[in-house]
Amino acid sequence: MSARDANLAQICRLLYDLRSPANREAVGADAQAYYCRYAIGSRGMRLLLDRDWQGLVEAGVTVYLLTKLGAALGVSLLEMGAAMRGMSGEEFRHFIEEQNQRNLPLALLPGVTLPGKS
Amino acid sequence: MAKVVAGLGCSHAPSIAHAYDAGASRDPGMTPLFDAFAQAARWLAEQRPDALVVIYNDHVDNYFFDAWPTFAIGIADDFQIADEGWGPRRFAAVPGHRALARHIAAQLLGWSSTTDFSRRCRWLTKAGACRSCR
Numbered sequence: 001m002s003a004r005d006a007n008l009a010q011i012c013r014l015l016y017d018l019r020s021p022a023n024r025e026a027v028g029a030d031a032q033a034y035y036c037r038y039a040i041g042s043r044g045m046r047l048l049l050d051r052d053w054q055g056l057v058e059a060g061v062t063v064y065l066l067t068k069l070g071a072a073l074g075v076s077l078l079e080m081g082a083a084m085r086g087m088s089g090e091e092f093r094h095f096i097e098e099q100n101q102r103n104l105p106l107a108l109l110p111g112v113t114l115p116g117k118s
Numbered sequence: 119m120a121k122v123v124a125g126l127g128c129s130h131a132p133s134i135a136h137a138y139d140a141g142a143s144r145d146p147g148m149t150p151l152f153d154a155f156a157q158a159a160r161w162l163a164e165q166r167p168d169a170l171v172v173i174y175n176d177h178v179d180n181y182f183f184d185a186w187p188t189f190a191i192g193i194a195d196d197f198q199i200a201d202e203g204w205g206p207r208r209f210a211a212v213p214g215h216r217a218l219a220r221h222i223a224a225q226l227l228g229w230s231s232t233t234d235f236s237r238r239c240r241w242l243t244k245a246g247a248c249r250s251c252r
Contacts (some may be wrong), residue, residue, distance in 0.1 A: 009183065016182050019201055064177040064202075071203025077132055100147070 007041035008060050011048070014038040015065035024072040031073070053080045123167045126158055130175070139207065169215045171222075177202055191226070193219040 014035060017023050027034040035048050047055045051073070053066060067077055082092035128134075134151065137143050143152040179200040181187065194214040199206040 012178075012183060016178055018203055019179065021201075021205070024203065062178065068178075068203040 004041075006039065007044045010038040010040045011044045011056070011059070011061060012065055014040065014048075015061065015068050018068040018072050027069070027072045051075065051083075054084045057084070120168075123165050124162070126162065128155075135207070169218050171218075172212070191219055191223045193223065 014037070018027065023034065032045075032049060035045055040048070044059075046052070047059060048069075056066060057063070063077075063080075066080060070076060070080060078092060078096075079089060081096075082089050085092060085095070087095065137145065137148050138152075142148060176190075177200065179202060181190075192214065193216055195216065196211040196213050198211050199209050
């Protein structure tokens with residue numbers, strides 16, 4: 001196992017351990033102190049302290065673990081998505097809505113009518 | 119041989135649970151989906167199945183990557199709602215069916231060598247999937 005892989009495993013473990021309310025409190029009170037409990041390397045520390053969601057995904061962290069940190073820090077999945085696309089929250093909501101409109105005709109079951117349309 | 123009544127599926131979108139928890143399931147954009155849930159729940163109740171086999175993905179709640187099963191059959195008296203970071207969602211624990219789970223596990227063991235069995239599987243992630251079995 002390379003050092004990089006070892007760091008990734010520790011980043012994942014750190015996030016997995018946020019299932020415990022005590023650890024969520026700890027990361028909320030002093031994130032860096034909580035991160036220091038794990039051998040995540042300087043790059044891992046940087047990614048976490050910067051809340052670099054895109055960088056964490058590229059490092060190999062699954063979104064199911066990112067949402068555990070988001071929950072502890074009060075960052076929603078929408079905010080993460082916006083950051084990943086380099087958009088503001090408002091731009092990202094607009095982007096999502098455009099996709100909804102585009103996909104709506106494909107998403108309806110036969111016999112179901114759209115709200116406001118007969 | 120058991121009679122398979124039906125297979126019901128649901129898309130895996132986080133907005134579904136958020137809409138439900140926020141009381142927004144009657145919002146115009148959500149009604150087609152939640153109406154379909156209600157319709158499926160009524161239909162399922164009429165069928166009176168003896169058991170439900172609930173299939174879901176683990177959101178890294180039961181398992182960690184040091185031991186990650188491709189498939190696992192949960193054998194437990196009940197399945198608690200997982201705490202994914204916001205505290206467990208407010209659903210009752212889902213009753214397990216040990217005898218059926220053991221039976222399926224035993225049959226699969228004879229049929230294939232690729233199934234994992236676990237008594238560590240205690241947390242149910244997608245409460246939406248099991249609302250109809252309460």
